[in-house]
Amino acid sequence: MELSGSTFLLEMINFLVLIWLLQRFFYKPLQAVIARRRAGIEQQLADAQTMKQQAQQLQSQYENRLNHWEQERQQARETLQQELNRERARQEAVLQVSLDQAREKARVSLQRREQALLLQLEQQALRQASRFATRVLEHSAGPELESRLLALLLESLPQLASEQRQALREQEAEHPEPVEIRSAFALESSAREQLQQSLQQLLDRTIECHFIEDPALLAGLRISIGPWLLRASLQDELQSFADVALATNNSVGPCHGPDSQTQAAADE
């Protein structure tokens, strides 16, 4: 073990040279590369952080947009529900009106049917009443009743209205024809004369009378002066009664001809 000055000195120089070489070709380049890599990694981290922040902002933005869409959808749904409710209410109102109309129509139809049925029943009752009255009067008719009817006729002729009396006179003046007098029983001569005088006073002229016996009248008289009829018989009364009953039941009754008008006037 000895210490060599030359080796000592050369080793010092060698080591210093080695330090320079390694510093020049090893440490600096490697440290530079490591520094660049670290800078790149930090840059990537910064970029990633920036992207993360942007992604979070986008996420927040999309979440806000989704919330907004959800609100719009909810609002649209509520609007649609309101429109549906309104449309349903309108449809229900229209249906209710239709139902009311149909119900009213059915009520009116039912009422009409009831009225028609009631009318039919009344007509049937009137017909039965007419037949019943006819049958009763047929059994109770006789010369006495005819005499009373004649008296009643003689009392009522002077009481005819002046218009009717004038119309009879004008008719007789225009068409002078014999007056036809029908009776259920044969009239006595006094009754005939009394009747002829009353008619002459009514017509204010001399007339010719034809007396005809007609049992179909049951009792009473029927006087034909041209187209005019003066009826004072049970048959005519019963017929008039049935006609008046039918005319009264038919609210819109059949049209009356001149004969029926004359007959009604004569009845009065």
Added chain:
Amino acid sequence: MADSEMFATVLFRLGPLEITGTVVTTWGIIVLLGLSARLLSRRLQLQPGPVQLLAEGIVTTIEDAIRTVAPDHVRLLMPFIASLWIFLVVANLAGLIPGLHSPTRDLSATAALAILVFLSVHLFGIRSQGLKNYLRHYLTPSPILLPFHIISEITRTIALAVRLFGNIMSLETAALLILLVAGFLAPIPILMLHIIEALVQAYIFGMLALIYVAGGLQSQQLRQQSKGESS
């Protein structure tokens, strides 16, 4: 056992300088490391290959070790300390190559490295704190301790040199003796022990150098901290 096997012999003379096997081996190591560094530095990439990855691992490991001891002076101490570790590992392992001897089995080489450490301690200390402040720490906490400081500086430098020399020298001598006595394959376990011992001794020398230099750099800081705590 020839002297050439035990001690470095002079191979040739270069003027007044005697060129020994230690110097030539050191030159070979320098050329090897220099060329390797040069080749590696020309192929550096951001995406490292296996070799670059190994080199970066070595550099970052040494930086971390320096940062642990002297966190404020990594850039300043990195070339000296890293070069010590790399050179000592290669130099200690060079004895495993047949026909070569570790330069660190030569006391002249280890002494040169120890003297460089000694000078570096003072150089970095004066550079960091200034001459006056640096020298003042020898008088703290009391001027009475100045001789002990001086003795400490000398003895630790000598110990640094002799420790490395003694360990490597003894390893090579033991391997040589076993080879002579037991035969060709018998020294293999000793050679494996040589590898471990070479790495350990390189680590110890470099770590002690780092601690010495860091102590010289941070002596003023420690003084200021002690003053602050006392006040």
